[in-house]
Amino acid sequence: MSDPADVPCCTPLTAAAMSAEQADQVAPLLKALADPVRLRLVSLIAAAEGGEACVCELNGAFDQTQATISHHLKVLHTAGLLERDKRGVWVYYAVRPEALSAVATLFTAPALAGA
């Protein structure tokens, strides 16, 4: 319990001045997503059948080493963006919708939506 991604975080960026505490809570989430490989990892997992993907499938989709992909998955998992499920020899990762929607709330600004 108490995942890093379980933050209130629910004030859109442009609605009102953000508190320092809020910024400190949300920034790690964005930091975890601010990498091309990790962005594609989340995208691949979210778009996969059942919203989850086996590491063995993910490894083949990138030029980087298996160690590097494993590292990125750990970063995303530590940030609370991915869930880990080990089934036998394989490990499946799934996105945590609450985490993504927390970030989404940030950018879904009322006055900005039509821009």
Next chain:
Amino acid sequence: MSDPADVPCCTPLTAAAMSAEQADQVAPLLKALADPVRLRLVSLIAAAEGGEACVCELNGAFDQTQATISHHLKVLHTAGLLERDKRGVWVYYAVRPEALSAVATLFTAPALAGA
């Protein structure tokens, strides 16, 4: 022209697998936002009167040095998230709505919106 923020970027993260090129284009935007101070800077500017703020006001809102704030503003400007407008001795920064909405599109997933 051709700001870093002027990217198509318009496939939600969870809709389909993201291309490597798309990821390479969007990641810098998230990287620029993935810092507590810069997050608050954007928020302060966006929530300010007229959607813009003078650096002199911003400096007072943080514990960091004027040099540090200036550096963060430069990062946000280089990423295409802020516009710069010098009026006499003062410099005003304003958010570029297109840039923020580009990021918003990423997280505004159709299937995820209700989560």
Next chain:
DNA sequence: ATCAGATATCGACGGGTGTCGATGTCTGAG
């Protein structure tokens, strides 16, 4: 011309990050 104030830039420091090869750990099969 001089000066004070507002921003930007510079150089440096400590710490974090992405990547790799090598190795460790776990699991199911034989």
Next chain:
DNA sequence: CTCAGACATCGACACCCGTCGATATCTGAT
């Protein structure tokens, strides 16, 4: 028990990042 495969961890490397103090640059006022 032993082995092969899947995944994680480790140690190392080059590089980037946030922060600061000091300094430069610009601008309006005197």
